[in-house]
Amino acid sequence: MNIVMTIAGSDSGGGAGIQADLKTFQELDVFGTSVITALTAQNTLGVHGIFPATPEFVEQQLNAVLDDLKVKALKTGMLFSKEIIERIAKKLREQQIQIVVDPVMIAKGGHALLKEDAVQAMIKELIPIATVVTPNIPEAEAITGMAIDTEEDIKQAAEKLLSIGVGCVVMKGGHMDEPTATDRIYFQDGSTFQLKSKRIHTKHTHGTGCTFSAAITAYLGRGFSVKDSIIEAKKYVQSAIENPLHIGNGHGPTNHFAHRFHSAEVEVIE
Ligand SMILES: Nc1ncnc2c1ncn2[C@@H]1O[C@H](COP(=O)(O)OP(=O)(O)OP(=O)(O)O)[C@@H](O)[C@H]1O
């Protein structure tokens, strides 16, 4: 059995964070383990409270999993503070595990999930040891300090991220004003490709980013290449967005059952 891990925050509403990650892992046939950095009191309408774990307890969870289970790939999501990032990075530097960093900063309703002073720690400690980083446009702007409006800006921001040391950058296009949902992928060796899918006009996009990065992690854990993991993950998230569950009164979650009965169309542009 391939074992993977998520290091992230809990979403009591079940749509994002640890809950989205574990659902994705289960659907994609890998064994999911978890390190919880913070509890959130959250639903489809927004984040109502945050109760962080101590950095010591985050480390204790990480040690408990890694001392016993052979984790092949992991993702990070909501990390909340600089202290938590530093503990995690110190431990992960000693490991041979493929790391997907989803640099979660702000929830859809505007609530901060990462303290402002933690962005630098993410840049210094975590992104350099990552296999893949998956920023949305506002996150890429916060990390690089650049305004991103055009395709050329996206490329420049990706190059800045690559210069920090990460192996592959996935610039997610969910927030771009484009008729398609296009993600642009850049590798250290200069190669690049795009993934294009139909943009779905829906408010049910809570947890799309978590689902996508968890799916990349699941495929990496199964031994897929980085490129194929990203392509398959995009199909999974597209199908999960195209078939919304219509639950809750706000931004509903993605549908993890959808891939069982629906294959999404994703165009790979080399
Ligand atoms: N309306 C949409 N239709 C189709 N695909 C979408 C849509 N919105 C986002 N995506 C896709 O979903 C994936 C996640 O991207 P997105 O930009 O939504 O992440 P995010 O903003 O980090 O999500 P989160 O809300 O979880 O923080 C990407 O592959 C993106 O292209």
Ligand SMILES: Cc1ncc(CO)c(N)n1
């Ligand atoms: C716990 C958690 N992680 C990530 C996100 C981003 O979608 C969220 N809303 N909540």
